[in-house]
Amino acid sequence: MTTPTPIAPQPGDHHDLVENTENAIELKEVEGLSQGRIVLRRFVRHRGAMIAAIVLLGIVVLATTSIGWGPIPGWWKHTPQDMSPIANPRGAPTLSFSGGLVVGEHPFGQDNIGQDTFARVMRGTQQSLLVMVIIGALATTIGIVMGALAGFFRGHLDNVLMRLTDMVITIPVVMIGAILGFWVGGASPVTLAVALSLVTWTSMARLVRGEFLSLREREFVDAARVAGASSFRIMFKHMLPNAIGVIIVNTTLLMAAAILLETALSFLGFGIRYPDVSLGQLINEYQTAFATRPWLFWWPGLFIVSIALCVNFIGDGLRDAFDPRQRRIPSKRKMAKG
Template structure:
């Protein structure tokens, strides 16, 4: 019944409706858009270097004559997947580890928190730098796993401390006295009550992952040229942002739209899950 009620509340929420339609449009643009454009993302137009947007190249061209429309959409395909996956994995991991450590306590708590602290003190950038050469040639999904693996620890500590106080609530006790297994109590009673925090964390993670991926790509890990992502495009375009704004504005604008629509969905979901809101 809860999922039905939450879904209904979600679709009744204006913000969420806008967010969902914006995200659907963006995904359509990323995957259908390239078929409409006149150029492929690998095509190079040697007659037009750094040309401004026009009827031929809708969003202009880059330094070696790539069509920015095709390239940006190609980058966005990757970035949407990376952003959403990293956010889901990182926040999910944070929720699971934090709530299990907080609810079970004892040695489970000790071991899990020891692991969290270890990951926190290790310089994640270094680890990724060491591991990524070994993953060369492997799927870029590995890269998603790596990014996610280093961005959940602080949230999981927050989740753990909130769980410690939720654990003492009478409704959790009531569930235990009903004979419900402990892992079910965590997923049914503890995680939903942390949802406000988790949703905010997840929406932040989406944009952090897209930007963070660009930083890593810059150092030669992650998405490698000639392949592109929104992050690499923004990093490149930002150098010439004043002289050739179209190199920067289109990828950056799409990133903003993407993050905005995810934020709207997040806010709507939070309201739908929170019975205190009057939507």
């Protein structure tokens, strides 16, 4: 009698075994938890998102507490409008790491008239963050309403709303933003943010429309309709919570794009203008000094890049947390242990 020949393991079997084991462990860990707790646990385990959230929180706290906000005073001794004698040659930063951290009177340096760059960068960070949050909130709201109406009612209303969306999409956002920014750029950052929100809602509207087109065919929508619920109650009470994952993730991406749009417009002179301050306006103001006093250019640029990257990493973590199909590839160490 012949002995059965053992089947050799295939190259992908070990990877599949490890992945299935990890999936089973994850399912066991989240058993009995609410959907919100599951999403929170997945988000907290995303290292990049957590580091980005901590860094972004630190930037917000630093910007709001250092020079104060509105009537609330800050702990920094200079304001964005203060002019002091030049401390270092050419206004070089007093911040030093040699022999220990030394902050000094002007850690980010001074401009040619003696204004403290740290105070101005903090003020610009406040304004840019304010514009980013308002654009994110208002553009998301407009996109949700437009997309929900188009996806739920379909027909002629869908055609009208989507043709309007397509018309806004075909025109470059920077060009529309430049026109709107030229009209309201000298006004408050709130006015500028509201104007820019009118041209940045289109991607959210298309995504929400796609979600609502899919959700309107689900059984719970039919059950709510049979129970006598109105169309608006079905849309915003039953369907919207099921699309919240896509909305939150794309809101973070929208906010990251918003701060870059505000920076670009302010750099071109169509956004926030002097005597007010934003990070893009600072780069525009100090661009001619890049060769001789580069610190005036570096610090606003560093905060712009940091904020945009942090928001993008947070959005990446939220995407993984809300999407159960997202699986991280096991590391070599985990595969070796398996």
